[in-house]
Amino acid sequence: MNLKVPIAKPLTDEEELEALKKVLESGILAHGPEVEAFEKEFAEYVGVEHAVAVMNGTSALDLLLKAYKIGPGDEVVTTPLTFIATANAILLQGAKPVFADIDPRTFNIDPASVADAITQRTKAILVVHLYGQPADMRALKEIAQDHKLLLLEDAAQAHGAEFEGRKAGALGDAAIFSFYATKNMTTGEGGMVTTNDRLVAERVKLLRDHGQAEKYFHVELGYNLRMTSLQAAIGRVQLRKLDYFNELRRRNARTLTENLSKLHGLTPPYEDPRAKHVYHQYVVRVEDDFPLPRDRLREFLGSKGVGTAVHYPIPVFQQPLYQKLGYPQDICPNAVEASRKVLSLPVHPALTPEQLRYVIQSIEEAARS
Numbered sequence: 001m002n003l004k005v006p007i008a009k010p011l012t013d014e015e016e017l018e019a020l021k022k023v024l025e026s027g028i029l030a031h032g033p034e035v036e037a038f039e040k041e042f043a044e045y046v047g048v049e050h051a052v053a054v055m056n057g058t059s060a061l062d063l064l065l066k067a068y069k070i071g072p073g074d075e076v077v078t079t080p081l082t083f084i085a086t087a088n089a090i091l092l093q094g095a096k097p098v099f100a101d102i103d104p105r106t107f108n109i110d111p112a113s114v115a116d117a118i119t120q121r122t123k124a125i126l127v128v129h130l131y132g133q134p135a136d137m138r139a140l141k142e143i144a145q146d147h148k149l150l151l152l153e154d155a156a157q158a159h160g161a162e163f164e165g166r167k168a169g170a171l172g173d174a175a176i177f178s179f180y181a182t183k184n185m186t187t188g189e190g191g192m193v194t195t196n197d198r199l200v201a202e203r204v205k206l207l208r209d210h211g212q213a214e215k216y217f218h219v220e221l222g223y224n225l226r227m228t229s230l231q232a233a234i235g236r237v238q239l240r241k242l243d244y245f246n247e248l249r250r251r252n253a254r255t256l257t258e259n260l261s262k263l264h265g266l267t268p269p270y271e272d273p274r275a276k277h278v279y280h281q282y283v284v285r286v287e288d289d290f291p292l293p294r295d296r297l298r299e300f301l302g303s304k305g306v307g308t309a310v311h312y313p314i315p316v317f318q319q320p321l322y323q324k325l326g327y328p329q330d331i332c333p334n335a336v337e338a339s340r341k342v343l344s345l346p347v348h349p350a351l352t353p354e355q356l357r358y359v360i361q362s363i364e365e366a367a368r369s
């Protein structure tokens with residue numbers, strides 16, 4: 001009998017409903033004390049001075065780069081194996097994304113390749129903690145310090161992840177998070193900037209709110225990218241559950257790895273011993289000697305009802321948008337190879353033990369084919 005196993009599923013219950021009800025009854029639905037409370041609690045959780053809530057992760061990236069005045073003539077080194085928002089935020093400033101290759105073991109940006117990509121124009125390194133595992137922030141910090149560059153974290157997939165005992169979001173000069181529905185914690189759509197830099201936090205606050213320093217007193221050109229109290233109310237409840245959700249993800253990942261590492265041609269995720277991986281995605285590498293190519297394995301699992309995904313099938317510089325901008329096709333070979341081999345399997349906290357067993361059995365069946 002086929003079970004249906006989705007690749008992702010937000011987990012909410014009466015607590016989120018109750019929090020939403022309270023906000024609705026309060027009559028303050030847009031920005032208000034609920035958002036400020038969420039910001040304070042999120043900053044405390046991450047271990048930074050300031051957190052600024054915005055509409056989504058994309059706007060958090062946009063406003064953060066604007067706050068640092070990254071613009072035309074500037075280059076920002078980043079990874080090509082990410083959701084397109086990371087690199088597009090750089091383009092949207094009129095700056096140039098410069099792609100460094102990834103470490104094939106962790107799928108995160110490779111510090112040696114970052115060092116090679118730095119020029120006179122480089123202003124920042126924008127690191128992505130891909131799939132929920134922080135990048136090598138020790139080496140990246142050294143490079144950033146040596147070259148006097150900003151070190152920015154795209155922690156959209158890494159709520160609660162750690163590197164050498166410190167949380168993602170507190171590992172560089174500033175960071176962004178996304179609370180999209182499939183993330184480790186959600187507000188439906190939502191985003192946050194975290195930093196210890198008061199001036200940057202203040203600028204993001206201005207930019208998200210029409211450059212409004214006081215009521216109807218506008219000092220900058222800004223947007224309306226404020227988070228609503230409804231989003232914040234959900235976020236506050238989800239934040240309290242985050243460590244529990246992450247433990248469930250890590251437990252599911254352990255079970256998957258224990259079983260899948262026995263299969264020839266399938267490489268389970270590598271955990272950097274200095275990092276706490278929170279498994280936003282559980283990503284295996286389907287090697288060339290696995291009985292089925294990656295996309296055939298996907299089809300097979302799909303026919304069994306097991307949802308999978310590919311994060312990401314095309315490295316950013318090979319996207320049509322970037323090809324039109326003249327990026328070469330043949331840079332970053334490790335990212336190109338990863339995009340051909342990676343497969344994300346269900347690892348989310350809503351998985352039942354029966355579903356998890358079924359995922360493993362279905363992959364074992366594919367391995368025998």
Ligand SMILES: Cc1ncc(COP(=O)(O)O)c(C=O)c1O
Nearest residue numbers: 056057058083085086156178180
């Ligand atoms: C690495 C990364 N950066 C940025 C974003 C953008 O976040 P959002 O979808 O909230 O705009 C996402 C998520 O979707 C992401 O995974």
